[in-house]
Structure formats: C-alpha cells, structure tokens
Amino acid sequence: MESLGADIESHIERVIWTKDQIATRVSALAFQISADLSTLSPPSSVVVVGVANGAFIFLADLIRLINFPIFVDFVRAESYHSGTKSSNQQRRITSDAESYHSGTKSSNQQRRITSDLELDVEGKHVILVEDIVATGSTIACLIAHMKSKGALSVSVCTFLDKPERRQVHFELVGQGKFYSAFECSDYFVVGYGMKFGGLYRNLPYVGILKPEFYQVILNSKY
Numbered sequence: 001m002e003s004l005g006a007d008i009e010s011h012i013e014r015v016i017w018t019k020d021q022i023a024t025r026v027s028a029l030a031f032q033i034s035a036d037l038s039t040l041s042p043p044s045s046v047v048v049v050g051v052a053n054g055a056f057i058f059l060a061d062l063i064r065l066i067n068f069p070i071f072v073d074f075v076r077a078e079s080y081h082s083g084t085k086s087s088n089q090q091r092r093i094t095s096d097a098e099s100y101h102s103g104t105k106s107s108n109q110q111r112r113i114t115s116d117l118e119l120d121v122e123g124k125h126v127i128l129v130e131d132i133v134a135t136g137s138t139i140a141c142l143i144a145h146m147k148s149k150g151a152l153s154v155s156v157c158t159f160l161d162k163p164e165r166r167q168v169h170f171e172l173v174g175q176g177k178f179y180s181a182f183e184c185s186d187y188f189v190v191g192y193g194m195k196f197g198g199l200y201r202n203l204p205y206v207g208i209l210k211p212e213f214y215q216v217i218l219n220s221k222y
C-alpha cells in the first residue's frame with residue numbers, strides 16, 4: 001500500500017470504545033466533577049485547562065455537561081531530548097512510532113510548556129484536561145506549572161489513563177482529584193482527539209489502526 005484511502009472507517013482494525021460508550025463515560029465524569037467542584041469557594045473559581053492538541057474533543061464534550069460556570073483556557077507542552085526542543089515534524093512522527101512499537105516514550109523525554117495560559121489561575125481551582133496520561137511526564141510538568149502560578153488545587157481529568165506506562169510520579173495539588181474515562185494497557189489507539197502521525201483525531205470513536213497503515217503514514221508528509 002502506497003497511499004491512504006479516503007474512507008477513514010476502513011483504516012480501523014478494531015473499535016475499542018464506541019461513540020455511545022464514550023458519551024456515557026464523559027457524562028458520568030461531568031456529573032462527578034460537577035458534584036465535587038460546584039460548591040467550592042470562591043464561586044466561579046474553577047478553570048478548566050485543556051492540554052492542546054489532543055484534549056480538544058474530550059474537553060468540548062465534557063465542559064458542556066458541567067453544570068456550573070467555569071473558565072476555560074489551553075496550554076501546550078512539547079517534548080524535548082537532552083535540552084533540544086523537538087519542534088520538527090519528523091521528530092513528532094518518531095515519537096508516535098516509539099509509542100506504537102515499544103508502548104512507551106523514551107525515558108529521557110521531558111516536557112516543557114510552549115504555549116501558556118492567558119488566564120490567571122492564582123487562587124483558583126484548576127482541572128487539567130488531557131486525552132492521555134501515559135508516562136506522566138506531561139501532566140507532572142503541567143501540575144507543577146499550575147502550582148507555581150498559585151492554583152489553590154489542581155485536578156486531572158484524562159480521557160485515557162495508561163497506568164502501566166507510568167515513569168514519572170505526580171501529585172495533585174490541594175484537594176485535587178484524578179478522573180479518567182477509560183484505562184488501557186499498552187495498545188496504541190486513535191480517534192476522539194488521539195492521533196497517529198497527526199491523523200485520525202476526527203474519528204468519533206476510539207479504535208486501533210490497521211498495522212499496514214502505520215508505515216504508510218510514517219513515510220508520508222503531514
């Protein structure tokens with residue numbers, strides 16, 4: 001196979017979570033977060049922070065089911081090796097491939113914030129929204145960042161948790177809680193915001209890509 005076919009459905013080997021299963025879990029999480037955080041003081045003190053890019057679909061669904069006023073903002077954190085920023089696309093494709101083939105990012109990969117909040121979170125309760133928590137490197141970096149900005153509490157709400165891949169320990173701040181919609185071990189999934197080679201974020205459910213598509217995507221420009 002030399003090029004990708006246009007029918008996205010035909011690229012998927014197996015569906016892991018359907019649209020309905022996702023909607024049920026996101027609704028339950030929004031209900032739980034509403035119950036946990038709606039009574040916090042001061043009022044209107046919750047800032048939901050999406051981690052770009054992967055969290056954007058999960059965040060959009062989640063916040064529309066939260067039943068109290070919230071602020072919304074975004075951050076971006078990118079990986080780098082040994083002090084060298086991984087800003088080029090080939091590096092990011094390689095990162096995907098590493099995750100696919102070994103089930104983990106390389107151990108010396110660290111994160112730094114490349115696009116910061118516009119809102120001031122001092123004295124506020126932050127909920128960091130992720131598509132995936134795997135090694136923990138990204139979320140650890142972002143929790144520390146929110147704490148340094150004076151957040152009263154920092155919670156994490158991730159669509160997917162991969163606890164078996166954890167390499168970096170992180171602690172929530174204040175009364176912060178950890179929420180996850182689903183857990184999985186080491187298989188590489190796409191859809192609902194999650195990508196391979198920059199593609200498939202728009203798939204409305206979560207699935208596993210057919211193996212023959214990995215190399216085609218890695219060989220192509222995006």
Ligand SMILES: O=P(O)(O)OC[C@H]1O[C@H](OP(=O)(O)OP(=O)(O)O)[C@H](O)[C@@H]1O
Pocket residue numbers: 051052053054055077078079105130131132133134135136137138139193194195
């Ligand atoms: O727990 P970790 O091992 O740090 O991995 C999790 C991070 O990796 C992914 O981001 P990625 O850089 O692939 O970009 P994306 O959000 O644009 O998909 C994901 O969105 C998380 O932010």
